[in-house]
Amino acid sequence: MEPGFNYRHLHYFWVVAQEGGVSRAAARLGVAVQTVSAQLQALERDLGVALLRPAGRGLVLTEAGEAARTLADRIFALGAALPEQVRVAAGSRAVRLAVGVSDGLAKLVVQRLLAPVLAEPGLRLLCSEGPQDRLLAELAQHRLDLVLADRPAPPNPNLRLYGHALGRSAVAWYGPPALAEAARSGFPQSLGTLPVLLPSAHSALRPALEQWFERHGLHPQVAGEFDDGALMKAFGATGLGLFPGPVVVEPAMLARYAVQRVGDCDGVEEQFWAIGTERKVQHPLVRRLLDAAPGG
Known part of the structure; x- marks a missing residue:
């Protein structure tokens, strides 16, 4: 079954959660602010919940956003480990x-x-x-x-x-x-x-x-x-x-x-x-x- 979201959208959300703002996330990702905002909106639309809310000049996570960020940490940690695990499985x-x-x-x-x-x-x-x-x-x-x-x-x-x-x-x-x-x-x-x-x-x-x-x-x-x-x-x-x-x-x-x-x-x-x-x-x-x- 296909997941109900796009992993690229999730990655953009994950970086925004780490950086605490769309502008800083865009600078880190090397893309336009509008691109990051569009990815976030698409992810929230796919999941049907708000993940971030304004706070001062930045953004903070909602309860749903905290849960998504915790899972995203695990997902991208596993992704970073994937090449090594594949090499080990192949006998390297x-x-x-x-x-x-x-x-x-x-x-x-x-x-x-x-x-x-x-x-x-x-x-x-x-x-x-x-x-x-x-x-x-x-x-x-x-x-x-x-x-x-x-x-x-x-x-x-x-x-x-x-x-x-x-x-x-x-x-x-x-x-x-x-x-x-x-x-x-x-x-x-x-x-x-x-x-x-x-x-x-x-x-x-x-x-x-x-x-x-x-x-x-x-x-x-x-x-x-x-x-x-x-x-x-x-x-x-x-x-x-x-x-x-x-x-x-x-x-x-x-x-x-x-x-x-x-x-x-x-x-x-x-x-x-x-x-x-x-x-x-x-x-x-x-x-x-x-x-x-x-x-x-």
Whole structure:
């Protein structure tokens, strides 16, 4: 029996529900506002109920719209999984895992977090790095299976995202041998007279570092700010400045960048999160990552 609606109409409604307005949905879909409005009207006509109602300058879901949106989430999640499932059914050994990596998260930490799945036979790992807000938009469109970040997803009534804590790490200060030796004398006050490198204001770690400086009465000489933690460490290794790093990956960091530990950044921790679109995770590799986390 043919369904009583058009799946294209449903997709347009689903995007409008996520974006909270026809104009934003049209911009995301790359079509005219009139096209989106026509698709919505056609879907409501086919279903015989109103799915959206005006609220201020935007739209909100009716009770029927909430039910339709919940089902649409499942439908398009299944649609995104269809290619992989078909390949598996056809005997392909390829297992795809698309991961978004927030640019504020240390890359050595990312390697550690993904370690439980890296030995999967036929794994095809797709990593995309960028600002968390862009990655979350791609996650909501089911272009990614999960996002690894240094903070949970911010509240958004138009996006149903779920954060899963993967762990945390103490933070310490590091630098190349000569700079580290100079910094150990009178640490932590020495950080007020030596150059330091910091993550940019977009990082979840930055406010905690600024509070740490304030607690110790320090006014650091900031020689550089970086969105990318790996880039910050690379420049720190050249002697540009001392930099903070997660203790959990210290052995790998010391070996890769030939730096030394100066001292603890007491009271400062870095957190690691996996963000997904499902409360009950279905992707087997994502489930394995969560189970491997402390308390998973």
